[in-house]
Amino acid sequence: MKEGSAINGAAMMQASVLLAHDVGLHARPSVKLTKLAKTFAAEVELATAREGPWIDAKSIVKVMALKARKDTTLYFRAKGADAETAVSALISLVARDFEDGSSDK
Amino acid sequence: MISESLELQGRPAAAGIAVGPLIVLGDLSPQRAASGSIEIERRDFESALASAAHDLSQLITRVEGDGSDMLAFQLAYLEDETLRSRVIEVLSNGVPADEAWQQLLNAEINDYRSADDEYFAARSGDLKDLRDRVLRHLKGGVLERSLAPGAVIASDEVGPTLFLEMDWSKGGGLLLTAGSASSHVAMLARASGVPMVVGLGQVNFQDHSEAVIDGETGRAILSPNEEQRNRYLLKLANIKQQKTWETAFLRKPARSADGVHIELLINVAAIAELDRIDSAVCGGIGLMRTEFLFKDGKPLPDEEQQYAAYRRLLEWAGEKPVTIRTLDLGGDKPVRGLTSEREKNPFLGVRGIRLTLGRSNVFRTQLRALARAAVHGNLKVMLPMVTIAEEIRQAGLLLDDVMRELKAEGIACARPPLGIMVEVPAVAIAPELYDEAAFFSIGSNDLTQYVMAAARDEPGISHLNDPTHPAILKLIASVVAFGRDRNIPVSLCGDMASDPRYLRPLLRAGLRSISVAPDAIGRVKAALSEAVLSET
Numbered sequence: 059m060k061e062g063s064a065i066n067g068a069a070m071m072q073a074s075v076l077l078a079h080d081v082g083l084h085a086r087p088s089v090k091l092t093k094l095a096k097t098f099a100a101e102v103e104l105a106t107a108r109e110g111p112w113i114d115a116k117s118i119v120k121v122m123a124l125k126a127r128k129d130t131t132l133y134f135r136a137k138g139a140d141a142e143t144a145v146s147a148l149i150s151l152v153a154r155d156f157e158d159g160s161s162d163k
Numbered sequence: 164m165i166s167e168s169l170e171l172q173g174r175p176a177a178a179g180i181a182v183g184p185l186i187v188l189g190d191l192s193p194q195r196a197a198s199g200s201i202e203i204e205r206r207d208f209e210s211a212l213a214s215a216a217h218d219l220s221q222l223i224t225r226v227e228g229d230g231s232d233m234l235a236f237q238l239a240y241l242e243d244e245t246l247r248s249r250v251i252e253v254l255s256n257g258v259p260a261d262e263a264w265q266q267l268l269n270a271e272i273n274d275y276r277s278a279d280d281e282y283f284a285a286r287s288g289d290l291k292d293l294r295d296r297v298l299r300h301l302k303g304g305v306l307e308r309s310l311a312p313g314a315v316i317a318s319d320e321v322g323p324t325l326f327l328e329m330d331w332s333k334g335g336g337l338l339l340t341a342g343s344a345s346s347h348v349a350m351l352a353r354a355s356g357v358p359m360v361v362g363l364g365q366v367n368f369q370d371h372s373e374a375v376i377d378g379e380t381g382r383a384i385l386s387p388n389e390e391q392r393n394r395y396l397l398k399l400a401n402i403k404q405q406k407t408w409e410t411a412f413l414r415k416p417a418r419s420a421d422g423v424h425i426e427l428l429i430n431v432a433a434i435a436e437l438d439r440i441d442s443a444v445c446g447g448i449g450l451m452r453t454e455f456l457f458k459d460g461k462p463l464p465d466e467e468q469q470y471a472a473y474r475r476l477l478e479w480a481g482e483k484p485v486t487i488r489t490l491d492l493g494g495d496k497p498v499r500g501l502t503s504e505r506e507k508n509p510f511l512g513v514r515g516i517r518l519t520l521g522r523s524n525v526f527r528t529q530l531r532a533l534a535r536a537a538v539h540g541n542l543k544v545m546l547p548m549v550t551i552a553e554e555i556r557q558a559g560l561l562l563d564d565v566m567r568e569l570k571a572e573g574i575a576c577a578r579p580p581l582g583i584m585v586e587v588p589a590v591a592i593a594p595e596l597y598d599e600a601a602f603f604s605i606g607s608n609d610l611t612q613y614v615m616a617a618a619r620d621e622p623g624i625s626h627l628n629d630p631t632h633p634a635i636l637k638l639i640a641s642v643v644a645f646g647r648d649r650n651i652p653v654s655l656c657g658d659m660a661s662d663p664r665y666l667r668p669l670l671r672a673g674l675r676s677i678s679v680a681p682d683a684i685g686r687v688k689a690a691l692s693e694a695v696l697s698e699t
Contacts, residue, residue, distance in 0.1 A: 080471060081282060082280070082282075084282055084283075085232060085233070085235075085236035085286065085289075086232045086235070086236070088236070088239075089232075089235050089236055089239045092239060093239070114245065116244070117243050117244065117245040117246075118236070118239040118240055118243050119240060119243045119245045119246045119271070120245055122283075122286070123274070125278055125280060125283050127280065
């Protein structure tokens with residue numbers, strides 16, 4: 059799901075994806091996710107509910123603190139120049155199961 | 164100064180022997196003198212962070228697998244802007260750098276430790292490791308890089324990165340005053356053959372400069388005298404020679420001197436063990452315990468979690484057989500909310516199949532997961548503590564029932580054969596009453612303790628708990644003979660199978676299939692290659 063809206067005048071991209079990774083948002087997936095988020099200039103945020111609370115998707119301390127398990131819906135939103143690319147890249151990373159299937163333990 | 168030799172007894176965490184110079188590590192108690200200047204504290208903190216990040220990025224280039232994921236996680240944590248700015252904020256209130264860092268990391272560590280999810284809870288160990296690495300840089304303690312290879316390291320506790328950083332190629336070992344045999348470091352030590360003893364309690368290491376560790380028995384000697392040193396050096400040499408000999412057999416077939424093939428399977432207690440074992444060295448899994456999924460104080464595993472675990476086992480084994488034992492709790496393995504707490508004699512109480520038949524919700528979930536996993540390989544299901552044939556029938560009916568359920572739901576499944584453990588004397592004495600079992604697996608540990616009426620862990624009567632007593636061997640021989648007669652496969656999965664001293668008596672009793680501890684494969688194959696079956 060993707061939706062664009064204008065909040066406070068800036069372009070805000072938002073989308074959600076189901077976390078299918080066997081072990082949830084554990085160390086390896088979290089490292090991959092924050093590393094990818096950091097490659098974008100946009101402010102990128104992550105939540106486990108549509109209404110938030112939103113956390114900085116570039117911070118592993120905060121991402122791991124979510125302790126998101128398998129079958130949690132992850133919401134991403136971003137604001138800034140490359141917001142749209144950032145959100146689709148992150149959604150795609152989760153959808154591709156962090157590129158390591160269920161081998162992560 | 165020459166010190167008197169001091170013998171210590173701790174808990175064994177990783178087998179092996181080490182003799183070497185003693186180095187006391189990471190005494191974090193000395194206080195770092197605070198500078199009193201916010202600017203200097205901040206600079207010291209930034210520099211300790213940078214040095215710790217440098218250590219980890221160096222380490223990450225030479226570690227693979229599970230270890231490298233853990234390092235990447237620690238490094239990402241260290242480089243996190245959120246964490247850095249929180250520490251800086253506390254620093255600017257005049258708190259010294261080491262205290263500020265400790266305060267924030269301790270809060271994180273406690274948060275993880277209290278997590279329901281076992282995986283997240285285990286991350287608290289990684290964060291402690293990270294906390295101490297930065298603290299060592301702040302306090303200028305011993306740096307692990309400068310440690311002499313081959314040294315015996317003494318400490319209160321040691322983090323996994325520190326372990327990975329040390330050079331163990333020249334021997335050496337670990338002596339911990341605290342610590343646990345189930346810690347990440349203990350797992351790493353066992354995997355890399357580094358002897359380790361934990362739980363030594365308060366010891367004044369400073370008076371000593373040399374140490375001996377026996378990781379098998381949990382003993383250590385500080386400042387050994389010449390006789391003690393030579394005795395352990397000789398043991399070490401023998402172990403090395405024996406290891407070389409056993410390793411040579413690891414990939415050979417399990418065959419006796421006169422060419423008789425023996426089915427050699429392995430016992431597995433946790434899935435993680437399989438990461439270190441190549442399935443080509445054994446004939447499959449003879450006993451997969453499932454208790455590791457059911458942890459005391461944790462929520463019961465659901466069908467999906469169990470299915471994923473069982474499927475991984477079958478995929479690891481490929482075409483080879485995998486025998487999974489249904490939940491065997493009770494006895495010495497209590498789980499709150501599942502096992503009875505007020506049994507006078509738990510080994511004669513509600514355990515194994517007696518427990519699961521009474522808790523059919525738990526049992527059904529496990530059987531559903533097993534039936535679903537069965538489509539992925541050669542699965543056999545084994546029932547523990549069977550005492551009357553009716554228990555096999557009831558389990559079979561439950562299995563039929565969940566099969567119907569799964570089919571109605573359109574979920575892929577297959578019915579695995581149901582076999583039993585032979586550990587209650589009634590079964591060993593009259594196996595013909597249990598001929599509906601698809602296979603027998605002799606559980607020699609419990610069979611011995613029940614037949615000899617002697618517990619295994621009672622030191623005063625350990626001589627009575629003898630698996631080679633003629634009464635036990637007679638029972639084993641009679642079960643094997645009955646199985647051969649009726650075409651029911653018989654194997655043995657107790658500890659005695661892993662001990663080469665017991666191999667000949669077992670072969671003489673007619674056994675041609677045994678299931679052993681993974682690290683005993685080479686040892687058992689080597690012993691087997693010297694046995695002549697026609698003579699036994």
